[in-house]
Amino acid sequence: MEKIPRRRQAYLYIQQRILSGDLSAGSQVSELALAKELGMSRMPVREAIRQLEVEGLVRQVPRFGTIVHSLDRAEMAELYEVREALESHTAESVAGRLTDEDLQMLSLLCKRLLQVGRQLQESTQKTFDPKLLQSFLAADMGFHMVILRAGGNRRMMKIVADLRVLSRIFATQREPHDLKIVVNVYRFHRRILRQLKNGNTQKARYWMQEHIRASRRLALESFDRRQALGEAKAAMPLALPQDLLEELNQLEAGEANKR
Incomplete structure (x- = not known):
């Protein structure tokens, strides 16, 4: 079976944590903490977060960082x-x-x-x-x-x-x-x-x-x-x-x- 790329692994992991409510709306998404949890470098985690941002699940807030998006x-x-x-x-x-x-x-x-x-x-x-x-x-x-x-x-x-x-x-x-x-x-x-x-x-x-x-x-x-x-x-x-x-x-x- 083909191994899932690290960026994909990170994406699926973060996505599931958001959709399960484990990472709730308004909470901060720590690139470093997630990389440690997954046992990988920050680069694939950063790429995964960018994809999630495009999809509207997270957003960048100036001087605060990445947070889970909350629908208005x-x-x-x-x-x-x-x-x-x-x-x-x-x-x-x-x-x-x-x-x-x-x-x-x-x-x-x-x-x-x-x-x-x-x-x-x-x-x-x-x-x-x-x-x-x-x-x-x-x-x-x-x-x-x-x-x-x-x-x-x-x-x-x-x-x-x-x-x-x-x-x-x-x-x-x-x-x-x-x-x-x-x-x-x-x-x-x-x-x-x-x-x-x-x-x-x-x-x-x-x-x-x-x-x-x-x-x-x-x-x-x-x-x-x-x-x-x-x-x-x-x-x-x-x-x-x-x-x-x-x-x-x-x-x-x-x-x-x-x-």
């Missing part, structure tokens, strides 16, 4: 607008031409959402524990990833990978998820899947747009509530499911190999 309200809204444009177009383009394997996977991911909802309903909890939350995120993100991958537009996939649209949205600090959110996501996914199966391009596009717009409204309402209450009190760091993070990285690596 406008940036969060922009990310959802990018998702809406890319994913609604993809849903329209793949409607009626998905493989049986893709359709089976989408159907399975819908069932997983339903299972998560039932588990929450049967429990004594009103909101997700970390394990159930990860199951929800994996099923939700997986559904969108299958559709994006089926589109086959390498440039579009590269844009999604570079901007980390999906990962930034799901790694953003949010309020606890509840049964209502699961039910809403499940219903949207079933509607989208139905139109993809039927080959109704316009309705597939419409329901994907409505789904992302509804998610955007919830995210912005949550952001506003957190600001009113104080970020530290209402925030809840969420990790990006590892398997989906790897898929995003594979998209990027595959595109890089073609250049």
Whole structure:
């Protein structure tokens, strides 16, 4: 097996620490400390940090150094607008031409959402524990990833990978998820899947747009509530499911190999 370049190792390590919340928004990123943790020189770590800066995960602050970027309200809204444009177009383009394997996977991911909802309903909890939350995120993100991958537009996939649209949205600090959110996501996914199966391009596009717009409204309402209450009190760091993070990285690596 080919050895992963040191710059790539450093990139994946720092990226995972950011998306898991281990390196939280606003915290300083120490090039020297990371190099020591990884047991490598500062050069590959510096190159990895530059790549993360291009992707918007970190930023340079004069007289302070590199810090983990924190999305403001406008940036969060922009990310959802990018998702809406890319994913609604993809849903329209793949409607009626998905493989049986893709359709089976989408159907399975819908069932997983339903299972998560039932588990929450049967429990004594009103909101997700970390394990159930990860199951929800994996099923939700997986559904969108299958559709994006089926589109086959390498440039579009590269844009999604570079901007980390999906990962930034799901790694953003949010309020606890509840049964209502699961039910809403499940219903949207079933509607989208139905139109993809039927080959109704316009309705597939419409329901994907409505789904992302509804998610955007919830995210912005949550952001506003957190600001009113104080970020530290209402925030809840969420990790990006590892398997989906790897898929995003594979998209990027595959595109890089073609250049």
